Amino acid sequence: MPSGTSSQRAFALSPRVWRWFGAVAAVCVLVAAVWMVRPESAASPQAQLANVGSPQVLAARVAPPRPRPSASPEFALPAPAADAVALTFDDGPHPEFTPRVLDILDQYGVKATFFLLGQMVEEYPELVQEIQERGHAIAGHSMQHDDLTKMDDAKVEAELAGVNELIEAQTGSVPTCHRPPYGAHNARTDAVAAQLGLATIMWQVDTNDWRKPGASSIAASAGAAQGGQIVLMHDAGGDRSQTVAALPTIIETLQRRGLRIVPICAVIRADSSAGPIRF
Numbered sequence: 001m002p003s004g005t006s007s008q009r010a011f012a013l014s015p016r017v018w019r020w021f022g023a024v025a026a027v028c029v030l031v032a033a034v035w036m037v038r039p040e041s042a043a044s045p046q047a048q049l050a051n052v053g054s055p056q057v058l059a060a061r062v063a064p065p066r067p068r069p070s071a072s073p074e075f076a077l078p079a080p081a082a083d084a085v086a087l088t089f090d091d092g093p094h095p096e097f098t099p100r101v102l103d104i105l106d107q108y109g110v111k112a113t114f115f116l117l118g119q120m121v122e123e124y125p126e127l128v129q130e131i132q133e134r135g136h137a138i139a140g141h142s143m144q145h146d147d148l149t150k151m152d153d154a155k156v157e158a159e160l161a162g163v164n165e166l167i168e169a170q171t172g173s174v175p176t177c178h179r180p181p182y183g184a185h186n187a188r189t190d191a192v193a194a195q196l197g198l199a200t201i202m203w204q205v206d207t208n209d210w211r212k213p214g215a216s217s218i219a220a221s222a223g224a225a226q227g228g229q230i231v232l233m234h235d236a237g238g239d240r241s242q243t244v245a246a247l248p249t250i251i252e253t254l255q256r257r258g259l260r261i262v263p264i265c266a267v268i269r270a271d272s273s274a275g276p277i278r279f
Helices: 006-012 015-037 045-052 055-062 097-108 118-123 125-133 153-171 187-195 215-223 241-256
Strands: 084-090 113-116 137-140 173-175 230-234 266-269
Touching: 084 241, 097 125, 097 241, 113 118, 118 125, 118 153, 125 137, 125 153, 137 153, 137 173, 153 173, 153 187, 215 230, 215 241, 230 241
Parallel strands: 084 113, 084 230, 113 137
Antiparallel strands: 173 266
């Protein structure tokens, strides 16, 4: 009598069974390989929604990217025209001094640039809206006014992107510039900013108004600015009553010298793909 169990004999006498199992296995391997390499776009939006589980996640995956301004190291220091001066104010908005600065600017019909702190934007969002409504340029000055050069790249990005997101939420516009706290920057922080579409804006004329040297000293410093230069002042970060008092004289002096006073930086409307709007 032949050795082996009945099942062993059945399989030994049925090679077609083994060929059938082999064919099925090959098909399974082929299907799995095709599924793994298929492009994500092959899935329908409905299928993607089923996979990710929420409309918000789906929107983040399939929505086209928002247009951003081009920024490069060559765009790092934009400047006013040769017959113009830019007045800039850091550290705001402030509930007492920013409205006073805005009123004076309106009185003379000139526009300025405000570099805002994220923590102040969070506290006084209505002032951010007012600055924009009055036609001035708005850009970021970090979230907390810490030295960017002492942070790693991820922290620098968080500081710059954080304030930009707050500004965009209040204005509907995406800033294209930033000013580093203390003016502290280097090639690394500039590169992080450029990756976010941000030009790094410094200044040529420092009024040192944060030292409270007196309104006449502040006015003399700013009033001596030459065409194409950027003037640094502050509308927050302390008592800025001297800066407010000096501002009318600054504007009158510059205009008497035949210099225009202009804002700097471009903005991009968050709801538009038209590209940068330059002042």
